[in-house]
Every structure is written in C-alpha cells, then in structure tokens.
Amino acid sequence: TAQRITSLYDLMDRAYDANEIHAHSRSLGHIPLISPAPRHQFTCEKGKRKNSYATKIVRTVKVVPPRQLTWAEEDRLQERTMCERVFARLKDEFGGRAIRVRGATKIMAHLMFGVLALTVDQLLKLTG
Secondary structure (H helix, E strand, O other), X not given: OOOOOOOOEEEEOHHHOOHHHHHHHHHOOOEEEEOOOOEEEEEEXXXXXXXXXXXXXXXXXXXXXXXXXXXXXXXXXXXXXXXXHHHHHHHHHOOOOOOOOOOHHHHHHHHHHHHHHHHHHHHHHHHO
C-alpha cells in the first residue's frame, strides 16, 4: 500500500510503545501516534540475609511516568478511540462479530444493515 498512498501517521495502541518502533516509524517518514505506556525499570542488588551466610538478590521496581503527548497527538488519538468505540458497538450490539452468511455480497449487506441500525440508534440518542 505504500506505493499507492502516502501515510503521514502510524497509529498504534500502548502495546507498541517502544523506542525501536518509534524510531522505525520516523525512519519511514511517518509520525508515530502511540498511546504512552508506563515504563518500569528493574534493578537487582545483592544483600545478606540475617543469621545466614547466603546472599539474597533483592529486586526493586521503579515506575517511570509515561511520556507526555502534545495537544495535537491527544486530539488524533481521541479520533482513534471514537472509531474503536463504533467498531466495538457494531461487533457487540449489532451482529458484526458472528456473521452466519456466506459470500462477500451477503457479508457486506449484513454489515451494512448493522451500520444502518447503529446510525439510527445514535440519531435517536442525539434527538431523544
């Protein structure tokens, strides 16, 4: 698809929040929009146990606050969450998860009836 369209952004959730993924996205000329995830730093220290010659390893965890997004990144991520909510409602409430028909045309009709019902439901919520 990179030959047919020009992507400006790489939109991902917090599971993809890694420095390597950010760097690869920038190397492609894209702007990475990734939800920030809290980071953990682990440190290990050797210490002596009381009344024993054995040493134990104490592992400590320090939580580093996640990076801050700019207002533009926040706005674009909000658009993503709106789309995900629509897809979740389509799957959970309007039959998009379990399609029991065969053929591309019938599947498309089934999904479009779900989209139509979802649209009517949203309009009724806005007016009522």
